[in-house]
Amino acid sequence: MALVNSSHALMMNRGLSFESKDGVAGIYQEIISSKSIPLMRLDNFRRAGEKARLAMIGSMLALADAGLSTGGNAAIIGWGGEESMAENRAYFTDYAVNGRFLGRSQLFVGTLPSTPLCEAAICLNIHGPVYYFQSDGGLDAVLTEAESLLSSKSGGQALLLGAGCGELLALLLEQSGKAHDYSHSLGIDDMSGIYHSLKKEAGNCSKRG
Amino acid sequence: MGNSPVIVSADLITAYGHGLDQCWNGFMSQQRPFTPITRFPTTGIEGVVAATVPDSSYDGSLSLAGHLLGKTAKTTLELPADTELFLATTVGEIDLMEQEILLHRTEKCAPTCGSLLARTKAIFDKKHASLISAACASGNMALARAAAKIQAGIIEYAIVAGCDVVSEFVFSGFASLGAIDLKGTRPYDRDRAGLTLGEAAGVIVLASEDATHRDGLPRLARLTGWNMTCDAVHITAPRSDGLQLVNAIRNILKTSGITPSEIGGIIGHGTGTVFNDSMEINALNAVFNENARPLFSTKGGVGHTLGAAGIIQAAAAVKAIQEMLLPPQTGLREPMPGAEHMVSDQAQKLATPKILSLNTGFGGINAVLLIEECS
Secondary structure, three states, X not given: OEEEOOOEEEEOOOOEEEEOOOHHHHHHHHHHHHOOOOOOOOOOHHHOOHHHHHHHHHHHHHHHHOOOOOOOOOEEEEEOOOOOHHHHHHHHHHHHHOOOOOOOHHHHOOOOOOHHHHHHHHHHOOXXXXXXXXXXXXXXXXXXXXXXXXHHHOOOEEEEEEEEOOEEEEEEXXXXXXXXXXXXXXXXXXXXXXXXXXXXXXXXXHHHO | OOOOOEEEEEEEEEOOEEOHHHHHHHHHHOOOOOEEOOOOOOOOOXXXXXXXXXXXXXXXXXXXXXXXXXXXXXXXXXXXXXXXXXXXXXXXXXXXXXXXXXXXXXXXXXOHHHHHHHHXXXXXXXXXXXXXXXXXXXXXXXXXXXXXXXXXXXXXXXXXXXXXXXXXXXXXXXXXXOOEOOXXXXXXXXXXXXXXXXXXXEEEEEEOHHHHHHOOOOOOEEEEEXXXXXXXXXXXXXXXXXXXXXXXHHHHHHHHOOOHHHOOEEEOOOOXXXXXXXXXXHHHHHHHOOOOOOEEOOHHHHOEOHHHHHHHHHHHHHHHHHHOEEOOOOOOOOEOOOOOOOOOOOOEEOOOOEEEEEEEEHHHEEEEEEEEOOO
């Protein structure tokens, strides 16, 4: 489990944290230079948008938090309710103010809710199902969705990437909804509790920074 | 197969008009209902065509997607209140965001897919609804997730709705990528030059085997297999050899216990772009080798309808199984290399009532379904 925002990244199981005043790119540099987790080559990091960068780093840290260096055939499910609204507005505003002549392709490719998830899959060489999910139930609903997906796949893992308010929560689940490589089993209620405490911790970090 | 979800109804609104039969007859006639875009300026590429829905009743008081889905809701079977709704879309109510920006409105719009989800939930009057957005594979992905939940006994009924509309947002984006064929798409053709945008709303209702018997519902076809993979190669281009699409197809065949030669036909993604169609043909040749199966793309007729594409394909598969044939390929002049024994400008008979439906999308997402006759 990992939580990332523009100034901090936290790994739940290993208790590691990274800080930078240079945004998500700075956090990435901190992670690389620390050599404390398996190095994953995020080759597309520089060209990716902010949300995709968060997805790449969050996925990498969640895998590393579980002692893994690759996602294999894990599923990636995005959630959080923001979709790609900021990217949609950025693309179409740019198109409109420039005379409605031709859009910028590099802005257009970021306008799907599934784009950050696919960017993470590309960087980490993950080949499972990828989709963005939303329903009324928040984190509980996406955990239930992931559990159902893993049951129908007869095993494997799922990375859940929840984005909102400039931060991203990355959870790695195994079949039956248990978090990978934890000393005790976590149910949905536990996950919700951890999520809220991590958010609180991240908020405190931001204030300290 | 005993627990496989059953397709109990299918309805479509496409450029051919309202209804599955209307759409099927359009495919069979090889008519291309493409018309020049007049909904928004296409500066620099005047005369470019799209497959828009001929609908004079739309007054602009709500999103076009909401309007089209409302029409399909009127034809949906009476279903229990706890029926789960799955919505497949890529940009949802993007026309509302366009208006906000172009008219300099100050109020902030809601996210476009989520707002369409809320509207669709109200239109169909259902308590439980989920959005599944997986680029142009959204339709098959949503059908797969609904089917899996029925097979697992989590739900008994599912409404799977898909909708996207021809918008300035999407058109300008695909144009910026050089992906639009100005004169109209020709899937799997040697001289294919890109896609034609289309718009549609489609609804498939799935039910458990038990529910169809208990409630006396029509049994149109059975959704017996699904598999999803990701190329993880490039954010817009597919992996050229189609390896992950091959894996998805082989996984379905293996799980279903059938051989490639038992597949009767394939409804491909077939956008008409150079790269997509090439990848698909490479993948199909890798799986089927000398046992080439009949292949058809709906997009030669109804255009690329994005989130609705998989829904249209599943509905077309129902009709193809009933008629035991695939329609002639709309827009085809000369098959592209490698597809000579797959596509045809004549209707092709199915050797078996088993159809694969393929979706692929940006980011390398692949989603494949196996649809069979209901015995």
